[in-house]
Amino acid sequence: MNNPAEIKKTNIILFSGDYDKAMAAYILANGAAAYDHEVTIFHTFWGLNALRKDEPIAIKKGFLEKMFGKMMPRGADKMGLSKMNFAGMGPKMIKNVIKKHNAVPLPELIEMAKEMDVKLVACTMTMDLLGLQKEELMEDIEYAGVAAYLGDAEDGRVNLFI
């Protein structure tokens, strides 16, 4: 129905590793996908943690990379809040209100995004920097660098850095 010139694009850089900010990113992404936007979430720096598998993966790493890997949360469900984290109490409270109000928790928002063909991209440069390897990240995602992001973003209607 659309010709290519009419396709609306939304491009979100998810830099943050906070549960609440990642929720906002995925809610916006899924909303835009529902309105027929072509949507990409480009995960860079701490935002890569949203894509991590939740089990530890046996992989050979250098000392620094091992330390980063241990200190960073393994997957969406383990991420903290940007505000009122209270040593992990905040995320529990948020998850409780999410359940109580029938809202959708982050790991399911990510699954929904995949089902709606939101393109989930892991930034290869920062994967390298933080010592994250493909085996540690979920399936069905793409790998790209800043050039690919810019290629998408320069035609984007809605470009956000979260």
Add this chain to the structure above:
Amino acid sequence: MNNPAEIKKTNIILFSGDYDKAMAAYILANGAAAYDHEVTIFHTFWGLNALRKDEPIAIKKGFLEKMFGKMMPRGADKMGLSKMNFAGMGPKMIKNVIKKHNAVPLPELIEMAKEMDVKLVACTMTMDLLGLQKEELMEDIEYAGVAAYLGDAEDGRVNLFI
């Protein structure tokens, strides 16, 4: 004077509950309004606190909602800084330099925004999540969800997530 195609739109998502970030959002919004942009600030998550009335409002709430309500700042003037908050010393310093340099403090920036017809929107989904009710927020604001934001943003010249 303008036909609809020429109206420039600026759409800011205010996710942050920090005094300094909210200042930046409102300074940008008021600037854009002064240059004839149609401006919307969509307040979501902790950004909703900028819209709270500063007195406590008697309302029936569940336990979690009551806790969030108590822990979050009541209104713009009570918000902390994103950097160098120093248990509240930072905001006092900022407010002192604002006064000294004849800059405009956040509560007045919000009043100015209203006078310039900046559309202030509260995100209903995150109000629900954080247990905030309309009675607790200031007058003259609108209520909407992510679909309304996307409708504005897809025609936006300047879209920012703060």
Add this chain to the structure above:
Amino acid sequence: MNNPAEIKKTNIILFSGDYDKAMAAYILANGAAAYDHEVTIFHTFWGLNALRKDEPIAIKKGFLEKMFGKMMPRGADKMGLSKMNFAGMGPKMIKNVIKKHNAVPLPELIEMAKEMDVKLVACTMTMDLLGLQKEELMEDIEYAGVAAYLGDAEDGRVNLFI
């Protein structure tokens, strides 16, 4: 080769004073410049610290301005991380992995940006607020306010707030 209508613009507001966020801003800016975008980084609030000279500059200041000046990092190399700062351990780790992976540290990213004609702008309003004076900031930068930012941004293909 391009007519003016075809020049693509990228405008980044760097609000954050975090090493990692500033890295992201400069990597995006340098990438966009490499793809022939006209790129501006508008440094406001804590983002101004990326432009500070690293030596102390003798200048007459009021008490509050002096305190801000002492508490804020002097230049890109002294900035902390947004996550896992660990009282300065985090930045050391990041700098080590940057070196190990032959990535580019922030001060060199800033030099590269200048060489690629990325326009580095310091927000005069927040300089005033934080008591920063031109003598304290690096050479080859421009000074402007929110109106100049909006003039650039309303024609921007990629506008980000970092």
